[in-house]
Amino acid sequence: MTAAVPAMTAPVPARTAPVLEVRGLSKHFGGVQANADIELAVAAREIHALIGPNGAGKTTLVAQLAGMLAPDTGSIAFEGRQIQALAAHQRVRAGLARSFQITSIFRRFSVLENLALAVQARSGTSLSFWRPRHEDTAIFEEARELAQDVGLADREEELAGALAHGEQRQLEVGLALATCPRLLLLDEPMAGLGPEESERMIALLAALKGQIAMLLVEHDMDAVFRLADRISVLVAGRIIATGTPQAIRADAAVRAAYLGDAESAQSGPRSR
Amino acid sequence: MNQRSLAIAGIVALALLPPALQALDQVFYIGFAARILIYAMAASSLNLILGNGGMLSFGHAAFIGAGAYTVGILAAEGVGSAWVAWPLAIVCAAAAALVIGAISLRTRGVYFIMITLAFAQMVYYILVSMKAYGGDDGLNLGSRSAVGFGLDLKDEFTWYYTCLALLAVVLYLLNRMTAARFGRALEAIRENETRMEAIGFATYRHKLVAFVIAGAIAGLAGALLANQSSFVSPKLMHWTQSGTLMVMVIIGGVGHRYGGLVGALVLLGLEELIAEFTLYSQLGVGMVLLGIVLFAPQGIAGLFQRSATRPLP
Ligand SMILES: Nc1ncnc2c1ncn2[C@@H]1O[C@H](COP(=O)(O)OP(=O)(O)OP(=O)(O)O)[C@@H](O)[C@H]1O
Ligand SMILES: [Mg+2]
Numbered sequence: 272m273t274a275a276v277p278a279m280t281a282p283v284p285a286r287t288a289p290v291l292e293v294r295g296l297s298k299h300f301g302g303v304q305a306n307a308d309i310e311l312a313v314a315a316r317e318i319h320a321l322i323g324p325n326g327a328g329k330t331t332l333v334a335q336l337a338g339m340l341a342p343d344t345g346s347i348a349f350e351g352r353q354i355q356a357l358a359a360h361q362r363v364r365a366g367l368a369r370s371f372q373i374t375s376i377f378r379r380f381s382v383l384e385n386l387a388l389a390v391q392a393r394s395g396t397s398l399s400f401w402r403p404r405h406e407d408t409a410i411f412e413e414a415r416e417l418a419q420d421v422g423l424a425d426r427e428e429e430l431a432g433a434l435a436h437g438e439q440r441q442l443e444v445g446l447a448l449a450t451c452p453r454l455l456l457l458d459e460p461m462a463g464l465g466p467e468e469s470e471r472m473i474a475l476l477a478a479l480k481g482q483i484a485m486l487l488v489e490h491d492m493d494a495v496f497r498l499a500d501r502i503s504v505l506v507a508g509r510i511i512a513t514g515t516p517q518a519i520r521a522d523a524a525v526r527a528a529y530l531g532d533a534e535s536a537q538s539g540p541r542s543r
Numbered sequence: 544m545n546q547r548s549l550a551i552a553g554i555v556a557l558a559l560l561p562p563a564l565q566a567l568d569q570v571f572y573i574g575f576a577a578r579i580l581i582y583a584m585a586a587s588s589l590n591l592i593l594g595n596g597g598m599l600s601f602g603h604a605a606f607i608g609a610g611a612y613t614v615g616i617l618a619a620e621g622v623g624s625a626w627v628a629w630p631l632a633i634v635c636a637a638a639a640a641l642v643i644g645a646i647s648l649r650t651r652g653v654y655f656i657m658i659t660l661a662f663a664q665m666v667y668y669i670l671v672s673m674k675a676y677g678g679d680d681g682l683n684l685g686s687r688s689a690v691g692f693g694l695d696l697k698d699e700f701t702w703y704y705t706c707l708a709l710l711a712v713v714l715y716l717l718n719r720m721t722a723a724r725f726g727r728a729l730e731a732i733r734e735n736e737t738r739m740e741a742i743g744f745a746t747y748r749h750k751l752v753a754f755v756i757a758g759a760i761a762g763l764a765g766a767l768l769a770n771q772s773s774f775v776s777p778k779l780m781h782w783t784q785s786g787t788l789m790v791m792v793i794i795g796g797v798g799h800r801y802g803g804l805v806g807a808l809v810l811l812g813l814e815e816l817i818a819e820f821t822l823y824s825q826l827g828v829g830m831v832l833l834g835i836v837l838f839a840p841q842g843i844a845g846l847f848q849r850s851a852t853r854p855l856p
Contacts, residue, residue, distance in 0.1 A: 363743035
């Protein structure tokens with residue numbers, strides 16, 4: 272596939288200007304050093320996977336990037352602009368959205384309403400007190416398109432809380448997508464999904480690949496190695512390696528620290 | 544019956560009440576009915592932040608007090624015009640809500656309840672200590688505010704219809720607001736504030752705006768309450784007053800558009816009714832409230848809604 276693409280337009284993520292550049296980021300909770308000295312760059316349009324064992328500090332990093340947790344030290348540049356001072360909602364408006372590992376949706380609102388809220392957030396003021404919202408057809412039209420995109424077109428009227436777990440995960444990603452991000456921070460989008468649902472999620476992310484840069488936190492190694500352009504490995508709060516999937520699979524330190532079971536020593540992390 | 548015809552039926556019924564009471568030779572109750580309307584306004588304003596916004600403010604009486612004392616102090620200083628005093632009451636209450644809200648809304652959960660209560664208590668003690676304006680004993684207005692146009696608010700009919708008109712306007716504005724973008728955003732913040740931030744909403748600002756609007760309306764209710772008895776005292780903002788408003792909202796219907804109105808009607812009506820028959824009025828009211836909470840967890844107004852459209856608790 273890549274062979275057919277001329278060398279000049281071939282994606283070379285490492286060389287394009289990064290959308291996200293993280294320097295020296297740290298966070299501790301009391302005595303727990305959740306992460307330390309994180310250096311990370313996500314290139315334009317790339318899917319950058321972030322893997323690491325439970326408790327490595329992945330969610331903490333996502334929360335720091337999204338502006339929901341204040342880092343102790345370090346700087347975050349998004350599209351060349353320092354964003355540490357921006358509140359979470361301001362970062363979303365700047366084009367940086369996140370999804371949650373633990374599904375966070377409006378459970379008592381319909382699927383369409385969920386998505387319409389996200390559209391409303393970025394289209395015009397919400398300090399509007401007079402005009403009935405149901406006349407605001409534009410936001411519902413966009414919400415319908417989004418429902419289509421994430422595969423929930425036939426579930427629009429369903430209450431979000433009544434959806435199956437897999438569908439809720441689709442909505443979770445849909446809400447982040449609805450903000451029109453240029454960088455998507457995805458915190459374990461496949462969490463708790465069955466094989467079929469995982470395939471659907473992988474297909475959704477693959478379809479977005481090349482349009483939106485992603486930092487993909489994921490335990491599902493199959494998904495990671497199929498989607499990622501590059502992978503960073505976080506162990507005990509520190510990034511121990513960053514590189515292409517092939518390089519990561521071959522990295523001795525990564526194997527020792529993270530993928531270091533007998534099985535992966537033979538065939539790499541893809542064998543699960 | 545749909546919402547609109549229900550609302551019209553309600554207004555017609557309330558408009559026909561004074562002549563009906565007069566026909567029954569019970570003119571005394573017109574003043575009592577006006578009092579219910581005023582509390583309905585105050586409870587509705589609380590319902591905006593408590594019901595729609597999920598903010599458990601335990602200090603709403605502070606804004607009633609701010610409005611009432613604005614009218615009282617102006618009257619003591621010789622300003623008796625409703626056209627001056629009432630708008631000022633609204634502005635003062637809104638300003639108080641802006642200050643109290645800006646600080647309180649930085650906290651969550653039980654801290655928010657406690658800090659709003661603490662602020663209300665502060666306002667309470669400030670007014671108790673204002674000896675120039677009656678201190679603990681309160682302040683007599685002398686008469687009700689002047690409105691001109693040949694109208695006299697001391698006339699119980701005029702007074703009742705003034706309160707009814709203002710309540711209707713307030714409820715209409717609140718209904719507009721909750722059906723507009725703002726109202727939906729507010730409810731969504733109640734549902735999941737973290738997610739609202741994560742899709743780009745300035746949740747703090749939205750909550751503060753709601754808090755100030757609620758405070759402003761409570762200020763108007765306070766101005767009316769001061770006129771109702773031509774008397775203001777710190778009792779108006781005792782914490783039990785905030786509690787009473789909360790009870791009204793809960794029994795009327797948290798987040799229901801007429802929850803405040805129904806709650807005020809039922810609670811004050813019950814108190815009056817039970818006081819007629821027994822000395823143990825508080826006990827009786829308590830029992831009935833217990834029954835309502837047990838058998839109508841959505842509030843009484845919630846009973847009149849089909850489950851599909853019922854606002855979720
Ligand atoms: N709010 C908090 N207070 C105290 N400790 C925390 C907090 N959040 C996370 N931690 C700790 O920080 C460390 C990193 O947690 P984090 O959730 O970031 O890990 P993770 O890599 O996302 O793990 P998982 O793969 O299980 O999702 C853990 O030791 C965790 O217990
Ligand atoms: Mg995590």
